[in-house]
Amino acid sequence: MAKPKVALYWCASCGGCEEAVVDLAEDILKVVDAVDIILWPVAMDFKYKDIEAMPDKSILVSFINGSVRNSEQEHIVKLLRQKSQLVVAFGACAHLGGIPGLANVANRKEIFETAYKLTHTTVNPNNVYPQPVTEIPQGKLTLPEFYDTVKSLDQTIDVDYYLPGCAPPPDLIMKGVLTLLSGNLPPKGTVIASEKSLCETCPRNKTKPDKMVIKEIKRIHEVIADPEKCFLAEGIICVGPATRGGCGERCINANIPCRGCFGPTKEVIDQGAKFLSALASIIDANTEEEAKKITEQIIDPIGLFYMYSLPTSILRRKQGV
Amino acid sequence: MYKEITIDPITRLEGHGKIDIFLDDAGNVAHACLQIPELRGYERFAIGRLAEEMPRITETICGVCPTAHHMCSTKALDDLYGVEPPPAARKIREFQYNTFMFEDHNLHFYFLGGPDFIVGPDAPAGQRNVLGVIAKVGLEIGKKVIDIRKRTRNIIQTLGGRVVHPVNGLPGGVSKGITKEQQEEWKKIAEDAVEFAKFTLKAFDDIVLKNKAYVDLIVGDIYKHKTYYMGLVDDNNRVNFYDGWIRVVDPDGKEFAKFKVRDYLNHIAEGVESWTYIKFPYLKNVGWKGFVDGKDSGVYRVAPLGRLNASDGMATPIAQEHYEKFYATLGGKPVHNTLATHWARVIEAMQAAEKMVELINDPEIVDPKIRNMDFKTPKVGIGVIEAPRGTLYHHYETDEKGRLTKANLIVATVNNSAAINMSIEKAARNLIKNGVVNDGLLNMIEMAFRAYDPCFACATHNLPGQVPIEINIHNKDGEVIRTIKN
Ligand code: SF4
Ligand code: SF4
Ligand code: SF4
Numbered sequence: 001m002a003k004p005k006v007a008l009y010w011c012a013s014c015g016g017c018e019e020a021v022v023d024l025a026e027d028i029l030k031v032v033d034a035v036d037i038i039l040w041p042v043a044m045d046f047k048y049k050d051i052e053a054m055p056d057k058s059i060l061v062s063f064i065n066g067s068v069r070n071s072e073q074e075h076i077v078k079l080l081r082q083k084s085q086l087v088v089a090f091g092a093c094a095h096l097g098g099i100p101g102l103a104n105v106a107n108r109k110e111i112f113e114t115a116y117k118l119t120h121t122t123v124n125p126n127n128v129y130p131q132p133v134t135e136i137p138q139g140k141l142t143l144p145e146f147y148d149t150v151k152s153l154d155q156t157i158d159v160d161y162y163l164p165g166c167a168p169p170p171d172l173i174m175k176g177v178l179t180l181l182s183g184n185l186p187p188k189g190t191v192i193a194s195e196k197s198l199c200e201t202c203p204r205n206k207t208k209p210d211k212m213v214i215k216e217i218k219r220i221h222e223v224i225a226d227p228e229k230c231f232l233a234e235g236i237i238c239v240g241p242a243t244r245g246g247c248g249e250r251c252i253n254a255n256i257p258c259r260g261c262f263g264p265t266k267e268v269i270d271q272g273a274k275f276l277s278a279l280a281s282i283i284d285a286n287t288e289e290e291a292k293k294i295t296e297q298i299i300d301p302i303g304l305f306y307m308y309s310l311p312t313s314i315l316r317r318k319q320g321v
Numbered sequence: 322m323y324k325e326i327t328i329d330p331i332t333r334l335e336g337h338g339k340i341d342i343f344l345d346d347a348g349n350v351a352h353a354c355l356q357i358p359e360l361r362g363y364e365r366f367a368i369g370r371l372a373e374e375m376p377r378i379t380e381t382i383c384g385v386c387p388t389a390h391h392m393c394s395t396k397a398l399d400d401l402y403g404v405e406p407p408p409a410a411r412k413i414r415e416f417q418y419n420t421f422m423f424e425d426h427n428l429h430f431y432f433l434g435g436p437d438f439i440v441g442p443d444a445p446a447g448q449r450n451v452l453g454v455i456a457k458v459g460l461e462i463g464k465k466v467i468d469i470r471k472r473t474r475n476i477i478q479t480l481g482g483r484v485v486h487p488v489n490g491l492p493g494g495v496s497k498g499i500t501k502e503q504q505e506e507w508k509k510i511a512e513d514a515v516e517f518a519k520f521t522l523k524a525f526d527d528i529v530l531k532n533k534a535y536v537d538l539i540v541g542d543i544y545k546h547k548t549y550y551m552g553l554v555d556d557n558n559r560v561n562f563y564d565g566w567i568r569v570v571d572p573d574g575k576e577f578a579k580f581k582v583r584d585y586l587n588h589i590a591e592g593v594e595s596w597t598y599i600k601f602p603y604l605k606n607v608g609w610k611g612f613v614d615g616k617d618s619g620v621y622r623v624a625p626l627g628r629l630n631a632s633d634g635m636a637t638p639i640a641q642e643h644y645e646k647f648y649a650t651l652g653g654k655p656v657h658n659t660l661a662t663h664w665a666r667v668i669e670a671m672q673a674a675e676k677m678v679e680l681i682n683d684p685e686i687v688d689p690k691i692r693n694m695d696f697k698t699p700k701v702g703i704g705v706i707e708a709p710r711g712t713l714y715h716h717y718e719t720d721e722k723g724r725l726t727k728a729n730l731i732v733a734t735v736n737n738s739a740a741i742n743m744s745i746e747k748a749a750r751n752l753i754k755n756g757v758v759n760d761g762l763l764n765m766i767e768m769a770f771r772a773y774d775p776c777f778a779c780a781t782h783n784l785p786g787q788v789p790i791e792i793n794i795h796n797k798d799g800e801v802i803r804t805i806k807n
Contacts, residue, residue: 012361016384016485023484025471069361099381102366111362115600116593119364120716120729122600123590134596138343138352141596167384167485219723221373221398221491224692254482254489255496259377299724303370307378 004060004181007039007051007080008090011073012100012150013066017091020167027174034181035060039080048076051083059083061180063163065090067097067311068156071145081157086180088192092166092261094153095191096271097311099166101150104310105302108148152312162191165247166261166308172246193246197265198258201245204230213284217297220257231257232282237304242268242275259307270314272305340766342749348756353746354596355770367728372401372699372719376490379715382732387486388421388477389708389733390715395490396564397715400583401702401723404493404695409688413495415563416507416680417480417487418706422562423514423673424473425709426625426666430521431466437768438529438663458524469517472510479503494692504687511681514674515639521667522643529664530650540651543751544659544769546743547572547614549604549621551736552628553707554579559636560628560672562707568631569604572616574655578606582705585714589731601739602731612743620743623711623736624773625665630655635668637675643668659744662772699723708733710773737773744769 010018024031038059039051062084068074081087092098103111116122116129134141153159163176176192179185186192199205208230218235225231231238231252238257244265251258264271279298285291298304306313345351363382370378376394380387392414399406406414431454440453455463474484480497481487489496499507529535538544554568555561567585569578578588591600592609603609603619610618621627635641647668648654651661680686703716711733718727734741748769 014381014384014387016381016387019384019485023474025467099378100361100363102370102378103362105369106362106365111365114365114368115362118727119591120586120727121589121591121602121731122593124593128593128595130593130598131595136343136352136596138345141341141354143596143598146598166381167483219371219373220496221402221493221696222694224694225496227497250478251482251488254480254487256482256488259374299722300369300371300374303374303378307374 003034003036005038005058006035007059007062007084008037009039009062009064009076009080011064011066011077011094011153012069013091013093014100016167017065017093020091020165020170020173023170024174025170027170031174031177035177048079051079054083056082057085059085061086061088063088063090064153065094067093067101068147068151068153069100070147074147074156077153077157086160086185087153087157088161088163088176088180089153089159090163091168092164092263092308095162095164095312096263096309097150097152098308101152101309101311102303102307103150108146150311155311160188161186162189162263164191164193164244164262169248169250171248191244191263191266193244193262195266196245198240198243198245198247198249198262202230202240202249202252204228204252208233212282214282215284215294217294225255225257227255237279237298239271239275239305239307241278242271242305259304261308263309263312269312271309272301272313272315275305276301340745342753344753344756348753350746350750350753353749355742355745364728364730367717367725370725372398372702372717372723372725373492375715375717375725377486377488379730380486382730384485386421386425386708386710386733388418388481389706389713391481391487391490392418392563393704393706393708393713393715395492395704396706397702397704397717398490398492399702400704401699401717401719402492403697404693406494407688407690407693408685409498410494410691410693412680412683412686413480413499413691414490416499416677416686417477417489418563419673419676419680420473420476420514422707422709423518423670423677424470424477426670426673427466427470427517427521429709430663430667430670437771438535439524462520465517465520469513473514476507476510491692492696493694498689498691499687501687504681507681508678511674511677514677515671518667518671518674519639522671525664525667536650539658539660539664541658543748543765544744544772545657546622546659546740546747547616547657548618548740549577549607550627550630550655551621551623551712552631553705553712554632555636558633560632560634560640560669561636562669562673562676564706567705567712569621570631570655572614572655572657574630577604582703582714585703585705585716589714591731591735599735599738602736603739612739612746614743620739621736622740623733624662624709625669626656626659626662627711628669628707629665635672637672637679639675640668640672643671659772660768710734711736734773741770741773744773 062080064077064087089095093100112129117124130143132143132145172193207228212233214235216235220236223236225236236257239260240258242264243258243260244262247262260271264274268274283291283294285294340355342350343352363379376391379394380390382390436454439457477487478484481489549569549571551569553561553565555565566579567582571577580588588605589602590605591602593600604621607619635644647664698721699719701718706713713733714731716729717725719725745766748765752765
């Protein structure tokens with residue numbers, strides 16, 4: 001029997017999701033044994049043409065990482081959707097927009113201006129900017145169109161499953177692959193990780209008081225965090241309550257609070273808003289004045305609560321641009 | 322009338338790269354360049370973010386060398402808040418960093434650049450990959466490569482929380498110390514790393530240096546460019562990956578500049594071209610003269626060859642022996658041959674391994690004092706580090722609350738962007754004559770950029786395969802008259 005066909009593709013990706021696949025180490029041999037990889041641009045010589053020539057739905061599953069940032073990426077993910085039975089958004093960027101999705105605080109024009117004009121070392125007296133087409137004496141040079149907005153994968157194509165994390169941990173990748181190959185498919189839209197919040201599995205949860213109250217918000221560099229105690233109870237922002245579990249509490253093990261790369265828990269659309277409401281319920285203030293003082297200590301809510309998920313938040317992007 | 326040859330896609334530098342070659346009427350190369358078709362805008366969206374979050378934000382620029390960005394960003398925060406980390410914290414960072422350097426250099430050697438030599442530059446394309454390497458050196462060794470990668474990456478994961486995108490850097494220190502038990506366990510891994518580096522250097526000697534054809538390829542003209550070189554050095558001008566002076570030597574090998582990172586704006590500027598999203602840094606005090614070699618051109622090179630040329634030696638004994646052999650074999654300093662970067666890289670892997678041993682054996686590394694929080698009011702913070710692919714700069718400006726108002730990032734590969742373009746053009750000119758294009762072109766061009774940087778081919782470090790390249794030769798009307806695939 002022919003082995004199921006699998007594709008791996010990256011959009012606007014840092015390559016970390018690909019490293020995570022390599023970090024499967026010996027396990028990768030099991031995967032290579034069980035499936036026929038028909039597209040993996042970073043590692044194998046298959047061309048887009050080969051994919052175009054395939055019958056629709058002939059790929060069992062396409063794993064796609066990175067967010068969608070330009071015209072070429074959009075084109076390829078649409079092609080893969082057409083040729084695949086299943087599409088998995090792999091990693092925080094495909095799932096939620098990821099850290100590069102923070103670029104939605106600005107538009108293309110501002111991004112270009114900063115990169116090609118305003119940065120310290122840039123010398124650009126003639127206001128040269130990258131162009132879709134440049135005429136040179138010998139012909140034309142073309143570049144793909146850079147979009148105004150960073151999008152998660154499901155804002156561009158229909159997605160069946162999600163493998164969360166920046167990058168997803170190898171054990172979870174293995175679990176996801178085995179689940180999909182088993183044919184015993186979870187409901188569409190499933191995020192292949194825990195159903196619980198990170199707090200529920202966090203080793204520091206036991207020190208989390210039943211009635212949590214905080215009077216002050218501290219920044220990570222201003223305190224020496226006790227490795228046993230719940231960050232949030234200590235007044236250090238930890239997005240654990242609004243984040244899905246399953247990462248193995250990786251940052252917390254390094255004594256650093258969670259910033260939410262696994263995305264929101266089930267049935268929550270907006271991770272940052274969810275966290276904000278969790279936070280609001282524990283701020284210990286008796287007067288409006290006092291509450292204001294405490295919340296003013298949260299200097300950058302977008303960067304802190306939406307570090308990985310701005311493109312999928314209800315804020316979506318900077319308004320009026 | 323020009324014929325156009327497009328190589329697209331080569332794999333990534335933050336996504337993709339594309340090579341365009343134009344032939345004149347006689348079929349010779351009239352123009353060749355590498356286009357980087359992507360930009361993500363970190364310098365813009367850093368604005369408004371909290372400084373202490375930058376180490377985890379900027380590292381997503383690259384998932385192959387996140388540790389370099391994380392560490393460089395953390396050092397910029399030390400500077401921003403005017404704090405020196407306590408000795409244990411500094412040693413932990415350096416240990417973590419050298420472990421990363423070792424791991425990443427090996428990856429490049431065995432999975433990416435090495436196959437050209439180990440399997441052979443003219444071996445069938447399908448064998449010039451890590452599987453071909455394993456076939457040539459044996460499964461036992463292949464397993465050894467996977468094993469040492471796994472163990473060294475585990476160290477980074479334990480210290481950094483995540484191995485892809487670690488999180489332990491804080492201004493003035495690190496978030497977590499090293500226990501005595503870990504110290505014992507990691508001593509063994511560090512020693513094994515040195516043994517592995519010895520093995521790699523021996524393999525390089527046996528396979529490459531004992532083969533005249535390879536040596537000719539390294540010293541030949543196709544891959545030679547006389548440029549300036551840049552790298553971090555310690556007070557004795559020895560190679561340092563983590564910190565020190567930025568030293569620049571001219572094409573004759575004489576010291577041209579030596580400065581602390583705070584002064585980098587006096588030395589580096591970047592130009593913009595409309596046909597690519599990447600910028601082109603150059604030495605400000607020489608000036609931009611275009612994509613040309615020589616003393617009058619501000620083009621400089623970084624990464625292993627740049628570092629060795631910019632230094633007076635290595636910081637550890639075994640690496641130093643090989644450094645001496647390197648220059649003795651290749652005809653003295655500086656070495657201008659791009660392909661010698663591969664040799665320089667394995668010498669650096671040795672220094673990284675020896676440093677791992679030195680640092681993990683230091684009793685002070687387990688000292689629990691790992692934070693200095695004597696912060697000054699933040700204003701400007703600049704950090705530098707040697708990423709595997711070259712000198713990396715992070716520069717932040719903030720308001721008094723430590724919120725970013727401005728940022729400047731010069732990423733390792735970007736330093737080499739002009740030189741990479743020149744290398745591609747030169748290889749193309751040497752190879753394509755009178756309209757004759759053969760499959761060898763592919764690998765020749767791949768070798769021209771692969772020496773610099775896994776970052777747009779890092780790609781191939783993954784598993785079987787190599788940089789996928791398709792060359793379409795077009796006539797003037799845009800019709801494809803020939804396609805070459807690897
Ligand atoms: S999810 Fe993280 S590791 Fe994956 S591509 Fe995005 S930034 Fe890189
Ligand atoms: S808030 Fe953070 S530290 Fe506290 S229990 Fe939740 S995940 Fe753990
Ligand atoms: S602790 Fe939070 S940010 Fe860290 S890996 Fe887990 S989900 Fe991601």
